[in-house]
Amino acid sequence: MSSSHVEELHGQAAKRPSFSLGELVRRRPEVITFCLLVAICVVVSIVNPAFLQPSSLIDIGRTSVVMGLFALGVFVILAAGGIDVSFTAIAAFTMYSMTLLVSKHFPGIPMPVIMLMATLGGAILGVVNGLLVHNLKVPSLIVTIGTQYLFRGALLSFVGTVWIMSLPPQMGAFGRMPLLQFQAATGAMITLPMYFIALPLAALLTWWILNHTLMGRAIFAVGGNPNIAERLGYNLRTVHIFLFGYAGALAGLAGIIHVCANRQANPFDLVGTEINVIAAVVLGGARITGGTGTVLGTLLGVLLIVVINSVLVLVGIPSTWQRLVVGSFILLAAAFFVTRERKK
């Protein structure tokens, strides 16, 4: 009886879904994101060839940075089955406080130190989120709604409400520092700023953490089923603190880049754009229920949203339509993923 039964089981286990396009999409939903992105670019460049100019591509790259950094943080939290809506408040808090600190008290701090401090500050606020989520055992959505108000309220009541229009010189210089510069056919200078490099670096780091460390696998395990993960010996407290700390650090970094890029610090800025970022991550194929998604998908989701935002103007559609388009894409993508899942 023995060998035949084992073979039988072999056969059963080997009965895996055969390779097909549908199967590929189910396993790697970011394929859809990629196709959408390509389709939009093709249509737009036919309607308006100006889109393919280096200047507009560089523009897209530049505007992706802040949203991309936010999205990486959101993705990591989403992968573990949580959600964060406080990251914009963290960014606003750290960017404004840092700018104020540098311009009022320590004008001589070099730029790398400013960035490090902002990142660290963001991480600390993120850890507060993590501790609250872990100790209160309350869904992270509720906790981060609370802390969003808290961080923003603290910023506006204790730190300041005045726009800072002239940045400390080292921050302004950093915002203009070129990574790549060339002359376009029209004679205008086109610059890809130095801060752009932060996005690919952060993406690489995030990818490495998620795929090549035990912490990364623990994050996905917690996203799959937190109770089982705890039973298997994964320390949920460590995972929660790391998750939110990491997302907070990325938010802090994004905040300071946002200030340098815009050459002003507005304490009322950023908060309110959370949904845009979460939409990008979900469009990138990460399930809102956690445990899935990839860094590449997240970046594609961000690009998709940024392209939609900038491109509609190029093809002559009023920018007010942007929300309509993004909304329909999200619903379409969601419907698509769900039907694929049911067919399984």
Add this chain to the structure above:
Amino acid sequence: MPENANSDGPFLELRQIHKRFGGVRALRGIDLSLRLGEAYHLLGENGCGKSTVIKIMSGALAPDEGEIRLGGSSYRALSAIQSLSAGIETVYQDLSLIPNLTVAENVALSEQLVRSGGKLARILDKTKLRNTAAAALEAVGLPSDAAFLTTVVSDLPLASRQLIAIARAIATRAKLVIMDEPTTSLTRREVDNLVLVVERLRSENVAVLFVTHKLDECYRIGGNAIVFRDGECVAQGPIASYSKSQISELMTGRLIASERYRTAKSDGATFFTTHDLGRGSSFRNISLSVRKGEIVGVTGLADSGRNELALAIAGIAPATSGTIRINGKDIVIRGPANAIDCGIGYIPEDRLAEGLFLDKSILENEIALVVKQLSNRFGVIDKTAGRRLAEKLSEDMRLNTRNLDLPVGALSGGNQQRVLIGRWLSILPNLLVLHGPTVGVDVGSKDTIYRAIQALAEAGMGLILVSDDLPELLQNSDRILVMNSGRIVAEFDAERADEDQLYQAMLTSTTEKVA
């Protein structure tokens, strides 16, 4: 070698372990010792303390009193990572697999986690992960090629998942593997394979502790029986030295009849028929009939179409071809609400996911089908009438609690099933489809459930009992239909049939004719 292990002394010892939950004394002074290379069967009714004791061993719970001796050291309580590092691997009923991770990760991540002492700031050794996983998968008879290693676990059938959980135990070089009701959802063929794997584990000097309700399988595996009752250990010794009825008696403290529950012969008129019912590739050409007061058993292997047939009659996944007649009327079942209107009730296999509102009270669960009748024209529910009804139903079903406001999730499996059956008593359908009514239920509760099923039939209800528990079908039904590859291949008179006949019909391929 078991002989060597015996001379080394026990691997794990529990001494005078006590555990209370609020006012409930779950464990009252448990003494246990487990030796390497031995098989143990932890037996007992639901709520006797079995799960508490395995949670203490695996470090998920801390005892209130007592001592745990493990690998020469003494502990007051174990942490999950301490227990794992010492080589205790628990395969819970839910298998503790992470659904979104790959096979390789589910098998071999634990080993890296244990080696790092639970620290997460470690680089993942992917080559080692693959190699460890491949070796462990081979040991349990699963494929170990790259395609299988990268398959996501939720895409696999249950039997393979079970073996993956065991492969994880092998990968972490476990010394004691605890399996919580491993065979509940497996077919007989899959159980055979599990038995082989256990033999293999034992020959590699691993101790195996089974927690189970299925006595037949314990006898097949052999080893030692440990019987719990009300938080105390009432017997411990070689399982071969106890008879089945002795063990049942030790577990329940009373004698359980093993003869047929079905005594009355139904002579009611045929009221329910299906003609050439089919749904895609799951089942086809199903023609069956049920008389008033008759219990028709349906069985088959997991992929025989029996589950799909039950779901089709209940309207959850409706049939796509064929006709259904009930009480002389042709009906089309489009959905569950539709089926209920036609007088067809359904008790699902997975009562936790599909049948019960776990965080709602017993009261709310029992009146769920009659809220419309209980409410006045403004939609306000008559709470007193509801409570009276629920009280009556709970009494009929002999629930072991009088507190109807208790959430159903707090009840044992047997009691949950009784709440579910009680709910259908509130509307008395013409036909009730019971799908695996005693899956994961202990001997004592089975007895109550069987009596309730018989009482329903005697009251004139027709029942279809879909189950893979062959003794259950033989004890309870009038006729048993066996399905194989989507068709009904044989029909037996339950009074005269035996398990082997049924089993043969389940396994014979459809190309061969079944007598």
